[in-house]
Amino acid sequence: MTATAWWGAIAGVGLAIIVGAYLVAVADRAIASVVAGEPMRSSILAGPARSVALGLVQSRTTTERPDGAAWALAPALYLGLAAAALAVVPLSETLLAADIENGLVLFGAAQALAVIPVFLNGWSPNSILPLIGAFRFIAQALSYEMPNLLALLSVSVPASSLSIHDIVASQHGLWNVVRLPLGLPLFLFAAASLAFWGPMNLPDGADLAGGTQAETSGLHLVAWRAGRAAMLVAAAAMGAAAFLGGWLGPGLPGWAWMVVKTLVLLVLLVGSRHVAARVRAERYVVISWAVLIPLALLNVMIAAVVAL
Amino acid sequence: MTARASAGWLTAVAARAEAPVFLARGIGTADADARLRASPRLRVLDSPRAAAVLVVAGCVPTELAEPLARVHDQMAHPRATVWWSGAGDSAPPVGWSHATIVGPRDDIEAAVVAAYRDVITGARCSEQTLLPDVDPAPWRGVGPYGHGGTGMTGGIPYGRPMAGRGDDRRDGLTLDVVLARIGPFFAHLPEGLVLEVTFAGDVVHDLTVKTPPVAGVDGLGARLPDDAVTATMAPDRAVPVAAIELARARQHLRWLARLLHLYGLDALARLVATKALSVPREPQELTALTRRLERCWALGWATRGVGVIDGVSAALWGGPVARAAGIPRDARANSPVYATLGFQPIVHANGDNCDRWRQRLAEAVQAIELAARAGTAVTEPGETIEPAAPPPPADFGDQLAALLIGTEWGDAVATIASLDPDVNAAGYLSKGATV
Numbered sequence: 001m002t003a004t005a006w007w008g009a010i011a012g013v014g015l016a017i018i019v020g021a022y023l024v025a026v027a028d029r030a031i032a033s034v035v036a037g038e039p040m041r042s043s044i045l046a047g048p049a050r051s052v053a054l055g056l057v058q059s060r061t062t063t064e065r066p067d068g069a070a071w072a073l074a075p076a077l078y079l080g081l082a083a084a085a086l087a088v089v090p091l092s093e094t095l096l097a098a099d100i101e102n103g104l105v106l107f108g109a110a111q112a113l114a115v116i117p118v119f120l121n122g123w124s125p126n127s128i129l130p131l132i133g134a135f136r137f138i139a140q141a142l143s144y145e146m147p148n149l150l151a152l153l154s155v156s157v158p159a160s161s162l163s164i165h166d167i168v169a170s171q172h173g174l175w176n177v178v179r180l181p182l183g184l185p186l187f188l189f190a191a192a193s194l195a196f197w198g199p200m201n202l203p204d205g206a207d208l209a210g211g212t213q214a215e216t217s218g219l220h221l222v223a224w225r226a227g228r229a230a231m232l233v234a235a236a237a238m239g240a241a242a243f244l245g246g247w248l249g250p251g252l253p254g255w256a257w258m259v260v261k262t263l264v265l266l267v268l269l270v271g272s273r274h275v276a277a278r279v280r281a282e283r284y285v286v287i288s289w290a291v292l293i294p295l296a297l298l299n300v301m302i303a304a305v306v307a308l
Numbered sequence: 309m310t311a312r313a314s315a316g317w318l319t320a321v322a323a324r325a326e327a328p329v330f331l332a333r334g335i336g337t338a339d340a341d342a343r344l345r346a347s348p349r350l351r352v353l354d355s356p357r358a359a360a361v362l363v364v365a366g367c368v369p370t371e372l373a374e375p376l377a378r379v380h381d382q383m384a385h386p387r388a389t390v391w392w393s394g395a396g397d398s399a400p401p402v403g404w405s406h407a408t409i410v411g412p413r414d415d416i417e418a419a420v421v422a423a424y425r426d427v428i429t430g431a432r433c434s435e436q437t438l439l440p441d442v443d444p445a446p447w448r449g450v451g452p453y454g455h456g457g458t459g460m461t462g463g464i465p466y467g468r469p470m471a472g473r474g475d476d477r478r479d480g481l482t483l484d485v486v487l488a489r490i491g492p493f494f495a496h497l498p499e500g501l502v503l504e505v506t507f508a509g510d511v512v513h514d515l516t517v518k519t520p521p522v523a524g525v526d527g528l529g530a531r532l533p534d535d536a537v538t539a540t541m542a543p544d545r546a547v548p549v550a551a552i553e554l555a556r557a558r559q560h561l562r563w564l565a566r567l568l569h570l571y572g573l574d575a576l577a578r579l580v581a582t583k584a585l586s587v588p589r590e591p592q593e594l595t596a597l598t599r600r601l602e603r604c605w606a607l608g609w610a611t612r613g614v615g616v617i618d619g620v621s622a623a624l625w626g627g628p629v630a631r632a633a634g635i636p637r638d639a640r641a642n643s644p645v646y647a648t649l650g651f652q653p654i655v656h657a658n659g660d661n662c663d664r665w666r667q668r669l670a671e672a673v674q675a676i677e678l679a680a681r682a683g684t685a686v687t688e689p690g691e692t693i694e695p696a697a698p699p700p701p702a703d704f705g706d707q708l709a710a711l712l713i714g715t716e717w718g719d720a721v722a723t724i725a726s727l728d729p730d731v732n733a734a735g736y737l738s739k740g741a742t743v
Contacts, residue, residue, distance in 0.1 A: 031575070032574065032575035032578075033575075034575075035575035035576060035579065036575040036576070036578040036579045036582075037579055038348065038578075041348065043326070043348070046324075047325070047326065049321065050321055050322060050324050050325035050326075051325050051326075053318050053319075053321035053322035053325065054322040054325045054328070054360070054428070056318055056322070057318060057319055057322040057386070057428060058322075058358070058360065058384045058385070058386070059384045059385040059386075060384070061357050061382065061383075061384045064443075064466070064468070065466075128486065128488040128507065132507060132509070132510055132717060135509050135510055136510055139510075198572065199572070199606055201572055202718075205572065205718065206354050206495070206496065206569060206570050206571075206572060207496060207570060207717060207718045207721040207722065208717070208718075209354040209355040209494065209495060209496075210353070210354050210355045210357075213355075214354070214355040214357065215355070215357050216357060216358065217357045217358040217383075217384035218358075218384055221358050273572065273574075274573065274574070274575045274576070275573075275604070275606075276604070276606035277568075277571035277572060277573055277604065277606040277607040277609075277610045277611075278571050278572040278610060278718075279606065279609070279610055280610055280614070280716065280718060280719060281510060281716055281718060282716060283609070283610075
């Protein structure tokens, strides 16, 4: 890979993150307006930009004896992991930022490592409510990672490959969402958990006054929210590639199909925030271990049968 | 473009954002939360850190002056305060001369937006800290690590208790416990309520209500002015039934909006808050909302079986809490005028958080139906009127402790929010002395 290609890939992923995160914020406001029965206002489009401007204007608060370096690192690390996860997802048959054979493994690793920045963001302020949020995410991550990885593993079986490019190519004729029907719901559950979004927002819930972000303000808060939105974008893109046939589809160019499918999943994920109440931590853990992991194992077995 | 010009452009854009607000609820804040939450130009936050405007609603007893100042000092710069008096005070409170004063009938939304834009654009100076930035206690310098404890745990090095070992209260997993005070301006606790909570991870290991009883309670509920209709005016003279029932519906809807926000359903909370501000005159206007909430399986799933209060305890709480537990006790059942309207108490069976929100929602719809049927009917002078939220039992602190120890913090907050004990009505706060 040439230096130009490297820079092009980095710029492409960066642009996708920025545009995607902005779309998440716009979609969130639009869906909220629909649910609240309000007219669509111009602030739906401009609102996220204004909030970013406010973040740039507002000072960054601090707490009593925080771990300042770890606290500052948390949003950057979370954003970086989202970018790494997105980089391995192909936009089309030929357009891919990081063309590696084990893309699925890297994506899974980026998701698994997300527990570190979330814990850092809760632990570093030296404050009780963010700390509880961090504790919650540890329990949450231990619960969703197994269904998540098993759901991802299931799509690699019919493709006989860990390359996401090969996984998309293996869906010619029949998408994984049809032949592995449990995979996409399991993956979306994990995606919402990973970004602790909507009903899965245990670490940053209102009962903790914002949880891991309760003590943050200004640019730090903007970066943290952007990281969550970027993680949703990465997960939606992977969901489109792994379960909805990626760039495959009639008529439109491959990249257009990929964008459309990603947006559909993104709207589903974003919209969950406005229709489903936050689940209880205990029930979340019980359901994950007692129901979702067995379902995910069943999904892998179905994948093995499909691959025969 | 010069740095100054770009900064000016940035602040101009930021000034057009929704104003991030933290609401500190004092006494007399009946519809403060709903009025702020329903506004599309404001964003009510759960933490003061990222708020640009602190809205202090109602009267703040002197006992809560220091906690309020601490909330103020936690906010990021630039910041401003809007003091929204719920009791008609017009003079700037002592120590808060920098605040914008807004009367109970003024346009709070416009005042907050103006304060926000002024402070963001620099037309108004960001407020300075009110309390000295010092540790609550010095470093102990005692013990092997100087923290005042033994080993690597225990002690209160800067007046903040460190984590220490605690007994197992739930599942055999012994965790370190840490003590924290939550309140009196925690967004999802009743106004003025202070809890001293020992956490073991996410579990409430121990809990004590710490809000000090103060002399001088005048008997008025904290949630003026609507409670005035039901609690104070009714015994003295005849009151229009329609006014009572619309006030009841309003109070239930405001409560529901806060609960929906607690469960993360912000858009629905905004919808309900809007309806609370302008209560529909026809019950059919709440049909779609009722159907949507009843069908929200996730809300039922999150609240079912949590915070169960039944039997004697439920009877002591009275009102919707008792009726949600299947106790059909309602003063309206003994009222001649309500008998002519065909009133029958609504009850649920389980007495959990789920039945409490269903109870209040059903009673809101029923109240609108009664108001529509009542026409010009009035109560008889001296008649006992069922309040929308009766005062909690005098020992509600002990009841809360018995109910919540061993639960997860999320369930504990949701249970307290569903009970919504009126701290002032329980005699825990004074109303006379204000900041």
